[in-house]
Amino acid sequence: MAILSARNCRKHHTKANGDGKRPHLCFLKGNDMRKKAEHFRLSEYLIFAGITLFTLCACICIGSVNIPMNETLTVIWNAIIRAPQPESLAASIILPVRLPRVICVALSGAALSLAGAAMQGLxxxxxxxxxxxxxxxxxxxxxxxxxxxxxxxxxxxxxxxxxxxxxxxxxxxxxxxxxxxxxxxxxxxxxxxxxxxxxxxxxxxxxxxxxxxxxxxxxxxxxxxxxxxxxxxxxxxxxxxxxxxxxxxxxxxxxxxxxxxxxxxxxxxxxxxxxxxxxxxxxxxxxxxxxxxxxxxGTIGFVGLVTPHMVRMLVGPNHKRLLPASAFGGAVFLLLADLVARILLDPIELPIGVVTSLVGALVFIFIFYQTRKR
Amino acid sequence: MLQVHNLTVSYGSHTVVDHLSFQVVEGQWLMIVGPNGAGKSTILNAITQGVNYTGTVLLNGTDVKKQKASSRAREIGVLAQNHHVGYEFTVEEIVRLGRYAHSSGLLSGRRNEDEAAVQRALELTGMAPQRQQSVLTLSGGELQRTFLAQVFAQGPRLLLLDEPTNHLDLVYQKQVFALISEWLKTPGRAVVSVVHDLSLARAFGTNALLMHKGRAVAQGEVKDVMSSGQLDRVYGMDVRDWMRTMLSQWDGDE
CATH class of the missing domain: 1.10.3470.10 (ABC transporter involved in vitamin B12 uptake, BtuC)
Incomplete structure (x- = not known):
């Protein structure tokens, strides 16, 4: 499949040039993920979920007080299996404060981005x-x-x-x-x-x-x-x-x-x-x-606008792939934005909407520039 | 096959199509001709429920208005004039959408039947080599052939064409009309198309419907309807004289 797509891509290139048209961005079209199947494969879901989970854990660890990853995971694991929690600063920060916040951030990001992808299609x-x-x-x-x-x-x-x-x-x-x-x-x-x-x-x-x-x-x-x-x-x-x-x-x-x-x-x-x-x-x-x-x-701007664009560049415009990928992408995007909001001017915390708007606007201009440049 | 009875379409107080009745039987290629603003495209839109109308549109005896969108699409396919695709879909993705009305659910796997229809349509229209190409990079003719492949994959029995080759060069015009003529050869099918080019209408149509200001001026076999006297009246000019002038530009070329 990979060989086939590479060949198609090259053929298309020569043809496009022959027509005097500008060559199209081939690394996007030649992207194998896009040609394998209409739906996501399980492995692709796992990759996306893995990246999201990793970001989530990183966001729990990092903050005004940094907590090592293994300690974080121990605290969460203990909470899940309802084991007694050893008295520690980590537990008192993670469980009542950071964990619910980070989960809400991830879910909001997914929801906003999903809504954006659906509206852009509709x-x-x-x-x-x-x-x-x-x-x-x-x-x-x-x-x-x-x-x-x-x-x-x-x-x-x-x-x-x-x-x-x-x-x-x-x-x-x-x-x-x-x-x-x-x-x-x-x-x-x-x-x-x-x-x-x-x-x-x-x-x-x-x-x-x-x-x-x-x-x-x-x-x-x-x-x-x-x-x-x-x-x-x-x-x-x-x-x-x-x-x-x-x-x-x-x-x-x-x-x-x-x-x-x-x-x-x-x-x-x-x-x-x-x-x-x-x-x-x-x-x-x-x-x-x-x-x-x-x-x-509150109103968190630009997540729903920008994430579907970035994700579309990666997986193509087919909503069977775009929608789930946008949900994961939105979660990661908002998690990172929230992280920046928390640590950039520590101890002052920026509103997350400010960060997403700033980053989002810049990313959007970049994407726009990239697509127009072709 | 298709029976349109007393079709009336109004936008506000302006009546675009006025108590129009006509029918199409299997094997026919009905050409709807007439000057701009005669209501030609609106007829096609009404048949596919794109505008509100009064009167009835019957397809094989069933009222199209009461049909589900998907069962209508299994019977009636449309090839539009222009296509502005929003995103970088591939040719194959566009063609596969033609199977929408046939496949049941999102999660039901790809059925061989659908795959075969897509493959056949791609080959028929010559778009198979470009199946993975983004539609945003296609030329006008290739894009039109992609949507023709979509409607072939859809497998309707009645094909509605709205100025299918209006902005295409002669090569593509010939290709598209040849493909549609070939498609019509299978029994049980019919074509209704709106065309501006009167020569095309005469060359390919079996029947014609001449429209003027929302009303049918004449209908019947192409030769009878498109008589020069009738055309002159509707267009308000000497149509044959104009066409002769155009053709005479080539005189002495050989």
Whole structure:
């Protein structure tokens, strides 16, 4: 197979040059991973999972206090088998603080990136991500309201912000889809993008009004909107894992439909995809993913935009491979960003959203430059 | 095979197709001709449920509107005019999408039947050597042949073509039309296509539907419909004279 692909590649090169066209990036097309199978093989899954797990462990070890890898693993192992934990600094840092945070970071990264990959395919727009629809802005508004007015829910007092964010995410989804239906029954891509942008603007001006009157809560609000997973708990991790599993499963089951959309919506209709139904399911699923992510970690930008691009360069545009690879890639990306946020200006911690936006914007320019250079 | 009855399509208050009725039987190649804005492409869009319409479209007696998208796609295939693929899919991936309506689930392994259809379509269109090439690097003609392969793999009985060779050079035009003529030779199949080139329509069509401002001006066998008197009226010019002028440019070449 490898020989065959190399030959194809060379042939293509000569042909392209003969035509006077610029040669195409062959190392990407000649990439064997892409030609072996449509689905990931088990070994490929294991490689991705291995890299993600390794990053995860490294992120647990490194911090304001560095803990050796073997000690870290011992602590975690003891916790898993419920063995008595020897009294140590490591255990008191890892178990209540770092572990839940790092797990939440990884899961959020996976969720955001998965949502981004799905939206980029669905809308056939490489600049789309989970926030394109405007749901994440809506969720932010809910959270900002909760912080500014100290809204809590009697049954679950600790999670006022989170619940408000989820409620507002869902309300936003209803408003956006309702409006889209009213304006354009066929839910065309342009309508969705336009309404998403307008809705986001409207919501952010509403947020600014609240901030203007928030007085001493301004710092809390600003910090929250920049995104942070600092105070993540195991509860958050469980919620995220559950949502990621369900929504990820739904999106993965629509991989073929997403491929068709990425080729073109008309083409999708022609080959027999139920276009409206698919769109609706993907939009709702992505909204749930994004709503939950925002409610737990605030708005963390650029992960959903950049990771699918990087992953696509590696595994190709087929969603059967792109979706799982994006989930792993997003986890690694956000883990590293969180690590930088923690250690760069230690003891001050940067909001993770700032790091992802900075790194993401740079990476994005680089990718853009690379693709245009061809 | 295909029966369209009282088809009406409106965008707002503007009626694009007005109470149009026609039918296509097996073995026919129906050419829909007429000036720009006559509503030709909209007819094809209505048949594939891309626009809202009133009236009925029956395929072998079944109302297409009530059909599931996938069962419709097993019967009706479409080759569009332009293709703007968003990402670096390979030729083979595009062609394989044509089997979407036939394969059941995501996780069901590749079926031999699907693989054979893909392979056949790639060979038929001559795209087999380029199966691993990214579609973003193809020429216009190769891209059109890739999508033709997709629709062949889809295996419909009715093929809808929307200006299939509009932006292609003569070589590709000839290739694509030859491939479609060959495809139509199998019994039980029919083609409906929208074309601007009246000579192409006359050369390949068995039947024609002449449209003007959303209405059918004439329909029937190609020779009868595309008479110069009728064309002159619809296009508002002397069509044959224009074509002769074009052809006469080659006079004295031999």
């Amino acid at each position: 809308l056939k727009n490489p600049l789309a991500d989970g926030s394109t629809l405007g749901v994440s802005s809506g969720a932010s508004l809910g959270a900002v309201l909760a912080i500014a007015f100290g809204i809590t829910f009697p049954a679950i007092p600790f999670a006022g912000t989170m619940i408000m964010a989820i409620i507002f995410a869902f309300l936003s989804l209803l408003i956006i889809l309702g409006l889209s239906y009213k304006l354009d029954y066929s839910l065309s891509t342009n309508t969705i993008i336009l309404i998403g942008v307008i809705y986001s603007m409207f919501v952010s001006s509403a947020m600014n009004v609240i901030i203007a009157f928030a007085g001493d809560k301004v710092k809390d609000i600003t910090f929250w909107t920049m995104g942070s997973l600092q105070n993540s708990s195991y509860k958050n991790a469980v919620i995220l894992a559950g949502v990621l599993l369900i929504c990820g499963g739904i999106l993965f089951s629509l991989a073929r439909e997403l491929n068709a959309f990425a080729v073109g919506e008309d083409n999708a209709r022609h080959i027999g995809v139920d276009v409206r139904k698919t769109k609706l399911i993907v939009l709702i699923t992505v909204s749930i993913l994004i709503g939950v992510c925002v409610s737990i970690g």
